Amino acid sequence: MSRKASENVEYTLRSLSSLMGERRRKQQEPDAASAAGERSLLAAAESSASLQSAGAGGGGVGDLERAARRQFQQDETPAFVYVVAVFSALGGFLFGYDTGVVSGAMLLLKRQLSLDALWQELLVSSTVGAAAVSALAGGALNGVFGRRAAILLASALFTAGSAVLAAANNKETLLAGRLVVGLGIGIASMTVPVYIAEVSPPNLRGRLVTINTLFITGGQFFASVVDGAFSYLQKDGWRYMLGLAAIPAVIQFFGFLFLPESPRWLIQKGQTQKARRILSQMRGNQTIDEEYDSIKNNIEEEEKEVGSAGPVICRMLSYPPTRRALIVGCGLQMFQQLSGINTIMYYSATILQMSGVEDDRLAIWLASVTAFTNFIFTLVGVWLVEKVGRRKLTFGSLAGTTVALLVLALGFLLSAQVSPRITFKPVAPSGQNSTCTRYSYCNDCMLDPDCGFCYRMNKSTVIDSSCVPVNKASTNEAAWGRCENETKFKTEEVFWAYNFCPTPYSWTALLGLILYLIFFAPGMGPMPWTVNSEIYPLWARSTGNACSSGINWIFNVLVSLTFLHTAEYLTYYGAFFLYAGFAGVGLLFIYGCLPETKGKKLEEIESLFDNRLCTCGASDSDEGRYIEYIRVKGSNYHLSDNDASDVE
Numbered sequence: 144m145s146r147k148a149s150e151n152v153e154y155t156l157r158s159l160s161s162l163m164g165e166r167r168r169k170q171q172e173p174d175a176a177s178a179a180g181e182r183s184l185l186a187a188a189e190s191s192a193s194l195q196s197a198g199a200g201g202g203g204v205g206d207l208e209r210a211a212r213r214q215f216q217q218d219e220t221p222a223f224v225y226v227v228a229v230f231s232a233l234g235g236f237l238f239g240y241d242t243g244v245v246s247g248a249m250l251l252l253k254r255q256l257s258l259d260a261l262w263q264e265l266l267v268s269s270t271v272g273a274a275a276v277s278a279l280a281g282g283a284l285n286g287v288f289g290r291r292a293a294i295l296l297a298s299a300l301f302t303a304g305s306a307v308l309a310a311a312n313n314k315e316t317l318l319a320g321r322l323v324v325g326l327g328i329g330i331a332s333m334t335v336p337v338y339i340a341e342v343s344p345p346n347l348r349g350r351l352v353t354i355n356t357l358f359i360t361g362g363q364f365f366a367s368v369v370d371g372a373f374s375y376l377q378k379d380g381w382r383y384m385l386g387l388a389a390i391p392a393v394i395q396f397f398g399f400l401f402l403p404e405s406p407r408w409l410i411q412k413g414q415t416q417k418a419r420r421i422l423s424q425m426r427g428n429q430t431i432d433e434e435y436d437s438i439k440n441n442i443e444e445e446e447k448e449v450g451s452a453g454p455v456i457c458r459m460l461s462y463p464p465t466r467r468a469l470i471v472g473c474g475l476q477m478f479q480q481l482s483g484i485n486t487i488m489y490y491s492a493t494i495l496q497m498s499g500v501e502d503d504r505l506a507i508w509l510a511s512v513t514a515f516t517n518f519i520f521t522l523v524g525v526w527l528v529e530k531v532g533r534r535k536l537t538f539g540s541l542a543g544t545t546v547a548l549l550v551l552a553l554g555f556l557l558s559a560q561v562s563p564r565i566t567f568k569p570v571a572p573s574g575q576n577s578t579c580t581r582y583s584y585c586n587d588c589m590l591d592p593d594c595g596f597c598y599r600m601n602k603s604t605v606i607d608s609s610c611v612p613v614n615k616a617s618t619n620e621a622a623w624g625r626c627e628n629e630t631k632f633k634t635e636e637v638f639w640a641y642n643f644c645p646t647p648y649s650w651t652a653l654l655g656l657i658l659y660l661i662f663f664a665p666g667m668g669p670m671p672w673t674v675n676s677e678i679y680p681l682w683a684r685s686t687g688n689a690c691s692s693g694i695n696w697i698f699n700v701l702v703s704l705t706f707l708h709t710a711e712y713l714t715y716y717g718a719f720f721l722y723a724g725f726a727g728v729g730l731l732f733i734y735g736c737l738p739e740t741k742g743k744k745l746e747e748i749e750s751l752f753d754n755r756l757c758t759c760g761a762s763d764s765d766e767g768r769y770i771e772y773i774r775v776k777g778s779n780y781h782l783s784d785n786d787a788s789d790v791e
């Protein structure tokens with residue numbers, strides 16, 4: 144049977160079984176509610192009437208199928224859900240923009256405010272550190288005040304932080320602004336996926352949550368374009384770069400004043416009338432009774448099963464299925480960061496310079512090509528997530544990422560091995576000896592952040608090379624000697640290399656970088672967020688997401704803070720080999736522990752964690768299949784108690 148034909152059969156069976164389920168529920172209400180949430184899309188009230196006539200009228204399976212199709216066509220998702228998702232994903236955009244814009248802004252800032260390495264690291268990492276803290280605190284915030292309030296708070300923080308950054312006159316104020324923005328990022332990063340997952344109809348959930356990551360990478364791309372555009376404004380260009388984020392933040396804030404709270408949170412807080420109203424707004428012409436009852440029953444059942452005493456995190460840890468889900472969710476976020484994405488993003492301009500791009504501004508523009516690749520391939524992920532499923536997508540993506548990291552490492556290794564010799568040892572004008580002049584190879588010179596490589600070329604051979612201190616105010620030139628004056632040495636055909644060595648293998652690192660993004664972006668980028676929004680039962684969702692987002696940010700700060708030092712100790716290739724090693728361990732983790740959640744109903748997802756952790760690899764062959772067994776015995780049917788899918 145062709146794939147298309149088999150999909151059609153599957154669709155028909157699913158439609159039929161849902162319609163049958165609808166009929167059974169009409170007879171057995173209200174006990175079926177708990178299993179019904181995921182099927183609400185299929186269950187329009189009018190359909191039961193058409194089903195009655197189709198089934199009882201003796202039209203048989205053909206009529207039933209037509210009724211099912213009609214119902215499918217009627218059940219369109221209202222545009223309102225998309226509006227809500229897009230406004231929420233502005234939080235993702237701001238997350239991406241504020242983490243992405245800093246690398247370009249830093250190139251200007253360090254010159255204008257004479258920032259040393261410590262301050263540069265502080266300004267980059269403080270935001271991420273603050274995001275870690277507020278993501279962890281965001282769980283409680285979400286629980287007490289709701290998703291809408293948390294998103295409003297995040298956009299207010301984004302606005303205030305951006306205004307402070309745009310107006311800053313010293314590095315301390317900049318630090319304060321970056322901290323405030325970071326608090327906003329943390330709250331948005333954990334709340335937005337939860338909110339989108341809770342308002343989306345089940346069949347669109349994966350895709351809509353993945354769109355949030357598309358907005359993150361879109362924000363990073365937009366930031367890199369803004370960086371490029373304002374890099375021409377040497378004085379104060381950074382103010383525009385950092386301040387522009389206020390615009391989408393204000394839009395999100397005002398948008399959310401008119402957007403609704405998550406119906407799920409409202410039901411939990413006993414505001415049932417409001418919840419029903421919002422749910423019907425979100426579901427258009429579909430009946431909401433089942434979904435509403437399902438949420439309500441779930442909350443009650445879970446309370447009975449797990450109890451409601453004590454902090455949610457303790458209940459999650461002492462209840463095996465949620466404990467396992469938490470390990471999988473946090474593990475995914477940890478490996479996302481350990482595979483080095485943010486080293487690549489934050490330092491992409493530098494990596495490009497290392498691989499031979501000399502001009503500062505060109506490096507910034509090329510960094511936007513990096514961000515664009517990340518963005519476009521995240522789009523591929525949005526498309527693939529419902530087709531190949533979460534598990535295969537994540538595994539394939541990380542496997543490719545590991546290979547790309549090896550290519551990147553190999554590129555730097557080759558470059559280091561053919562690193563040009565230093566043939567000329569100039570004496571400092573002050574007479575003081577500099578450590579730079581002691582190095583014998585370009586590679587050692589490049590790894591010292593205080594030194595740069597000055598040389599001439601004879602055809603393709605490096606000649607007259609020296610290692611001299613860098614000008615602290617501008618890494619484009621040396622502190623003294625032949626490479627002291629950028630405009631002058633360029634006319635004299637003398638070259639200056641800061642952070643890289645001229646070698647014939649530089650392109651390998653560039654290839655590694657591109658391969659990395661092509662593989663990372665569709666899977667390892669979005670899936671940790673998407674999977675985390677799905678794997679926890681309702682009562683544990685915001686806490687689970689708070690923890691896993693917190694882990695994401697903690698590892699983000701660890702990896703980006705340590706990159707330059709790791710490179711100094713292990714060299715660049717050593718650092719990338721290390722990330723490749725982490726990614727390899729991540730592959731084992733995903734193979735063993737990540738179950739497939741595609742096409743599963745929420746209740747089924749919880750049961751995926753009933754078994755011992757890391758047994759997923761064993762059941763690989765069944766993964767991702769959507770199987771519903773139905774037995775059709777003519778029009779006179781009796782439904783077993785089992786499920787809507789068991790039809791006679």
Ligand SMILES: O[C@H]1[C@H](O)[C@@H](O)[C@H](O)[C@@H](O)[C@H]1O
Binds near residue numbers: 356359488517668699
């Ligand atoms: O999923 C996102 C995305 O991949 C971004 O590009 C990255 O900067 C973030 O750290 C990550 O969480």
